[in-house]
Amino acid sequence: MSIRIHEERCIGCGRCTEACPGNLLFLSVKGKAQIRTVEDCWGCTACMKECPVSAIGYFLGADIGGRGGTMTIERDGHFYHWRVAQPGRDDVVMTIDRQNANQY
Numbered sequence: 001m002s003i004r005i006h007e008e009r010c011i012g013c014g015r016c017t018e019a020c021p022g023n024l025l026f027l028s029v030k031g032k033a034q035i036r037t038v039e040d041c042w043g044c045t046a047c048m049k050e051c052p053v054s055a056i057g058y059f060l061g062a063d064i065g066g067r068g069g070t071m072t073i074e075r076d077g078h079f080y081h082w083r084v085a086q087p088g089r090d091d092v093v094m095t096i097d098r099q100n101a102n103q104y
């Protein structure tokens, strides 16, 4: 399990680099977020919750029943929309109050 950074969406704000408890993220010389060692990511999703442009996705591999899908988080005022996209299926969206986001 790990994140995937969509470079084309990243605006280089650096919020994810400050949020990662493992100090795994940094800004490249191009000003885009990158992960140092993807195998060290334990999927806490802190970086995803901080990203203002949904540039970080979470890969849902077969090891956790994810069928190769991706989860992204969209910020919307007081809410997060957690979107799970799987090949060949409709997206599933869960909306959660940001104040309660760490309960899930």
Ligand code: SF4
Binding pocket: 003, 019, 020, 021, 022, 023, 024, 025, 035, 040, 041, 042, 043, 044, 045, 046, 047, 048
């Ligand atoms: S999911 Fe957690 S551990 Fe992985 S890069 Fe993001 S903040 Fe760091």
Ligand code: SF4
Binding pocket: 005, 009, 010, 011, 012, 013, 014, 015, 016, 017, 032, 033, 050, 051, 052, 053, 054, 055, 056
């Ligand atoms: S929080 Fe999002 S936009 Fe900001 S540097 Fe990280 S990936 Fe890029």
